Amino acid sequence: MDHFPIFISLAGRTVVLSGGGEAALAKLRLLLKTRAHIAVYAMDPAADIISWAAAGKLTLHRRDMQAGDAVSAALFYAADEDATKDARTAALARADGALVNIVDNLQDSAFITPAIVDRDPVTIAIGTEGAAPVLARAIKADLEARLPASLGLLARIGKSFRAAAEALPFGRARRDFWSDYYFNAGPRAVADGDETVKDTAIKAALDDLLAQHIERKPRAGHVAFVGAGPGDPDLLTLKARRALDEADVVIYDRLISAPILELARREAIMLDAGKEGFGPSMSQQDINALIVEHAQNGAQVVRLKSGDATVFGRLDEEIDAVAEHGITWHIVPGITSASAAVAAIGQSLTKRERNSSVRFLTGHDMKGFADHDWKALARSGEVAAIYMGKKSARFIQGRLLMHGADRHTPMTIVENASRPEQRVLSTTLDRLPADLGAAQMNGPALTFYGLAPRAAAQSLSDLIRQEQA
Ligand code: SAH
Numbered sequence: 001m002d003h004f005p006i007f008i009s010l011a012g013r014t015v016v017l018s019g020g021g022e023a024a025l026a027k028l029r030l031l032l033k034t035r036a037h038i039a040v041y042a043m044d045p046a047a048d049i050i051s052w053a054a055a056g057k058l059t060l061h062r063r064d065m066q067a068g069d070a071v072s073a074a075l076f077y078a079a080d081e082d083a084t085k086d087a088r089t090a091a092l093a094r095a096d097g098a099l100v101n102i103v104d105n106l107q108d109s110a111f112i113t114p115a116i117v118d119r120d121p122v123t124i125a126i127g128t129e130g131a132a133p134v135l136a137r138a139i140k141a142d143l144e145a146r147l148p149a150s151l152g153l154l155a156r157i158g159k160s161f162r163a164a165a166e167a168l169p170f171g172r173a174r175r176d177f178w179s180d181y182y183f184n185a186g187p188r189a190v191a192d193g194d195e196t197v198k199d200t201a202i203k204a205a206l207d208d209l210l211a212q213h214i215e216r217k218p219r220a221g222h223v224a225f226v227g228a229g230p231g232d233p234d235l236l237t238l239k240a241r242r243a244l245d246e247a248d249v250v251i252y253d254r255l256i257s258a259p260i261l262e263l264a265r266r267e268a269i270m271l272d273a274g275k276e277g278f279g280p281s282m283s284q285q286d287i288n289a290l291i292v293e294h295a296q297n298g299a300q301v302v303r304l305k306s307g308d309a310t311v312f313g314r315l316d317e318e319i320d321a322v323a324e325h326g327i328t329w330h331i332v333p334g335i336t337s338a339s340a341a342v343a344a345i346g347q348s349l350t351k352r353e354r355n356s357s358v359r360f361l362t363g364h365d366m367k368g369f370a371d372h373d374w375k376a377l378a379r380s381g382e383v384a385a386i387y388m389g390k391k392s393a394r395f396i397q398g399r400l401l402m403h404g405a406d407r408h409t410p411m412t413i414v415e416n417a418s419r420p421e422q423r424v425l426s427t428t429l430d431r432l433p434a435d436l437g438a439a440q441m442n443g444p445a446l447t448f449y450g451l452a453p454r455a456a457a458q459s460l461s462d463l464i465r466q467e468q469a
Contacts, residue, residue, distance in 0.1 A: 005125055011036070014074060016076045017077040018086075019079030024049065027077050027079055039061065041064065067095065072096075074099065076096075076099065078090045078101070078102040106129075106130040112129075119147055121159060122152060126143075153199075153202070158182070177213040181206060226239075226244070226303065227307060228240060230418040233262075237334065244268075247300055249269045249271065251271045251301065254274050256305075273290070288321035306444075312362050338387075340417040364388055369395045377405070390441060410426070413425040415439075
């Protein structure tokens, strides 16, 4: 991120703009929404600027800008649409200490103006760092259509009601009240209220709602065991998103990707349990205790696990701990990494006349390398998805060959399935440890036994192999 978005307070401050044409008009239309003092320097101002000046909305100076004109200005816009003129006025304003924007000149600007969706006091700023104005406009159009015009009204009235809402205890109770207002009672009051009495209708609805919420018993703590999928935030379920939205506390594993954590409610307490598969970090007992402690304090806890929470996630131990303390819980299923990885290689996990069952194996468990029914696996046509299989590759290879598996059995390793860094390595059972070692995979990887990438997908893995050769 080159540009950090902030909202700057302009009430009572000065904004200076040099220019009187189209670019100046476009910026002034936005600036006039603020309560800034606007000073415009233009020899030949457009008609609108003259009438805004006449109406007292801005101060118009019909001359070129001079040194000192931007002293104590918060912002300066160079909008003469002439590179030489803009460079001159920008230098003057910079010397005066103002933050400078040159219209259509990203490089020499100290700040840029985003595309804005205005539901004052709700303001959405969209920026693409100048990369894709078309995209910014499309996003703006999308949001304009999606956000009801009454949003601003609801927010304005809500804001004036904040003190009254303090009758509710801070935290969950107050949040429930506001969410009820913005998503149920508020929109209903707007829809019912007559144009002229909308404000009154909304205020009355707020009073009623507050009375109802004050009488309500506080919500008990609850734990949602949520599968976060393999990493791509688009592979979260809607239920997982909703749970993250409502969470007071999120306890997450190391494999949870950053873009997914971003989706949690801003105020949620984020706790890193640091676990990866069976690997150590925070002990399982400590994690259990942490979940129980927060739920007992009345929090809506989201226990976020990679992939599907029910696959190699030690879920049962956590459920037992929670249930033992009489805390309610539920599971939100997720997309397990085997599903994401098999999609990445264009194959299916089961196939008529090849394999009618598929095994999910772990390469190692708490006791070390995990033992399996190697003899059954060694039969031709078997398919297995091996989790945590990188370190145990040589062990698995040895066991399978010892039990008579064909050494040419295809093996495919998908690292970082569904993530931007995804890599596919296609090899065979006899070459598995060597190829895996050469590929130097540091991310989470899923190993398929008995599956090769489909021909179309193969070219990708070949490319990667060539790159590594
Ligand atoms: N519950 C998880 C598995 C947890 S065990 C699930 O359903 O996917 C951790 C192992 O999952 C890792 O060692 C790796 O084998 C696999 N894994 C998790 N995320 C992955 C990803 N994005 N790509 C490939 N493998 C992944």
